[in-house]
Amino acid sequence: MTRILNPILRGFHPDPSILRVGDDYFIATSTFEWWPGVRLHHSRDLVHWRPIGYALTRTSQLEMLGNPDSGGIWAPCLSHDGAQFYLIYTDVKTWGNGEVFKDAHNYLVTAPSIEGPWSEPVYLNSSGFDPSLFHDEDGRKWLLNMRWDHRKGRNAFAGILLQEYDPQQKRLVGPVHNIFRGTPLGVTEGPHLYKKDGWYYLVVAEGGTTYAHAVTVARSQRIEGPYEVDPCYPTLTARGHPELPLQKAGHASLVQTQQGEWYMAHLVGRPLEPPQALRRHCPLGRETALQKIRWSPDGWPRLWHGSNTPALEVEAPALPAHPWPKEPERDDFEAPTLSLHFQTLRHPPDPSWLSLTERPSYLRLFGRESLSSRHRQSLVARRLQHFYAEAETVLEFEPQHFQQMAGLVCYYDTGNWVYLRVSRDEALGKTLSILTCDNGHYDEPLDGELGIEGWSRVYLKVRYQRDTFGFAYSANGLDWSEIPLRFPAYKLSDDHCRGLGFTGTFIGLCAQDLSGARLHADFDYFVYRGLE
Structure with a gap:
């Protein structure tokens, strides 16, 4: 049956x-x-x-x-x-x-x-x-x-x-x-x-x-x-x-x-x-x-x-079985439009902030407002659909100062997110670090930023293991370094986020330019893989 x-x-x-x-x-x-x-x-x-x-x-x-x-x-x-x-x-x-x-x-x-x-x-x-x-x-x-x-x-x-x-x-x-x-x-x-x-x-x-x-x-x-x-x-x-x-x-x-x-x-x-x-x-x-x-x-x-x-x-009802073709795990951004799994926040993508054609086979995001904005974020994300899952991307981005950021974010709403981001520090140059927001309380939990000066491409990964999730990074996509922090998965849920939310966890690609210069970030691919 x-x-x-x-x-x-x-x-x-x-x-x-x-x-x-x-x-x-x-x-x-x-x-x-x-x-x-x-x-x-x-x-x-x-x-x-x-x-x-x-x-x-x-x-x-x-x-x-x-x-x-x-x-x-x-x-x-x-x-x-x-x-x-x-x-x-x-x-x-x-x-x-x-x-x-x-x-x-x-x-x-x-x-x-x-x-x-x-x-x-x-x-x-x-x-x-x-x-x-x-x-x-x-x-x-x-x-x-x-x-x-x-x-x-x-x-x-x-x-x-x-x-x-x-x-x-x-x-x-x-x-x-x-x-x-x-x-x-x-x-x-x-x-x-x-x-x-x-x-x-x-x-x-x-x-x-x-x-x-x-x-x-x-x-x-x-x-x-x-x-x-x-x-x-x-x-x-x-x-x-x-x-x-x-x-x-x-x-x-x-x-x-x-x-x-x-x-x-x-x-x-x-x-x-x-x-x-x-x-x-x-x-x-x-x-x-x-x-x-x-x-x-x-x-x-x-x-x-x-x-x-x-x-x-x-x-099930007495109907002929009708399975659909399996969806690919990897998106190389070769289609003229975004995958149906991707959504944006509050406003449609348009060429002023998102392009799939300026650099073929790349998703280009022009940095706009912060992750706390309810107006013009440059963020593209998909639902987390498994307790055990991983997502991966590679980023090409050359920030000029600390107000320019891009990377991989686990997002619930404007007050609740965990962000693995590339930016620039006056002393270290190009850096990788984690920013968090928990019911509006901002933090930088890493003990200092990770220097990646000279890296033309930065591979980023998040892995969910039911109760917790964590990040890794790589210069070549083969040799990965785990960031020694784990984050509780429950904090990106309806039940935690002010106790008033109705959505769920998304995993996204984003770029911010708080200076207003709209510096772009290029993402070569995105992989989402359920591990259950």
């Missing part, structure tokens, strides 16, 4: 919205401050998945300069009405750091195919986040989103709103209905609506997107409600089961196969620490998993294996 091995999308892939169109399955996930916006994956059998691109690729669709860490794209919803694709998304401009307000703007784009082109956005509302679109059998379309209540002493998660969307007028019309205020689990968000056997099923996330996360289902025979809660809620959770390898289970969406089988896509986290640890951390971020669903005799969705906890292995 073929099995689905969870998580199906490893590394930072939260808030999955799953959709079937014909024989093809798609998942859209949140990208937060990483550009492009809304990552898309494709499968034919629910077992094998491949990235196929992003939906939001123009600044007219998404402008994130200045957005806060873990702001930007929250919880997209992908749907299809038989004629075209619809994507609903939130761009979060304000949240966290003591803010009681959430400036969260909801938009709609459409496309004739999953590859696009995706349209210019239609503004919908700003009353809350996690929007989704439901296409009813009568042709009407309905927007749902949670409602944010900033007032002191109130439940901030103030219910799930429903309003009709008119595609001809390209705007919301008619009354706003608050159709569901949640259960005692609280933090009611992430709504998705489905219709089956005359019932409207409302699937919501509850409990908060950490270790109390859950999926709750309610239903009604009228779209406006009232909605009754599944008497056996929550439908899915790892809450109270620290022994499970998959934690944080919640924020789900449903899909039906061609043969009538049902599956639930949901987010999970895999902690480093054992169940008895006082605090647990997930540096890979929130990932995507699948569970098989059956329907109870009285019409409620239940997990196939009989409990309401997430399973590592799940029975």
Whole structure:
């Protein structure tokens, strides 16, 4: 029997919205401050998945300069009405750091195919986040989103709103209905609506997107409600089961196969620490998993294996196996565009700061702002997707002074990173050193900088060994010197980074020129290799 091995999308892939169109399955996930916006994956059998691109690729669709860490794209919803694709998304401009307000703007784009082109956005509302679109059998379309209540002493998660969307007028019309205020689990968000056997099923996330996360289902025979809660809620959770390898289970969406089988896509986290640890951390971020669903005799969705906890292995649907070609570990930057695995921060790459053509087969980055900037960083990075992994590059860079830097960075957000960088010291000349930032606290943990004057090429490597990671360097790519420092992997996780993050560890190439001269750095290749 073929099995689905969870998580199906490893590394930072939260808030999955799953959709079937014909024989093809798609998942859209949140990208937060990483550009492009809304990552898309494709499968034919629910077992094998491949990235196929992003939906939001123009600044007219998404402008994130200045957005806060873990702001930007929250919880997209992908749907299809038989004629075209619809994507609903939130761009979060304000949240966290003591803010009681959430400036969260909801938009709609459409496309004739999953590859696009995706349209210019239609503004919908700003009353809350996690929007989704439901296409009813009568042709009407309905927007749902949670409602944010900033007032002191109130439940901030103030219910799930429903309003009709008119595609001809390209705007919301008619009354706003608050159709569901949640259960005692609280933090009611992430709504998705489905219709089956005359019932409207409302699937919501509850409990908060950490270790109390859950999926709750309610239903009604009228779209406006009232909605009754599944008497056996929550439908899915790892809450109270620290022994499970998959934690944080919640924020789900449903899909039906061609043969009538049902599956639930949901987010999970895999902690480093054992169940008895006082605090647990997930540096890979929130990932995507699948569970098989059956329907109870009285019409409620239940997990196939009989409990309401997430399973590592799940029975696959009765579909022909459809594996994809293995992706290469090495990128020699010979393509005209960046690999789909690479993303940038808040803004798209353009020739003013990134070039794949000025020096063929090299990635050229022009130094811009610091790793603490929320505006114009020259950083290209990919997700860490394995507990055991290594990444390697080689850098050609001739800094003139200490304000010019380039190298290899393990990055979570503007306040949390570990940076192996090449720069220049007045006495030593060209140097290699490590800079760190831990919840905003800057440090230089090496006892002095390493002199590499005269090196035309500097090979850089990072290796993850589950709990810790460390760096090495080389002049020729063959003889490596280990830097005698190990860094805790947990410090680049949602759970550590101010306790408010929603992304995960990235490994990136970057360049800074704090003088404004925009000195360039050339990277010859990038290798990412999972070691598990």
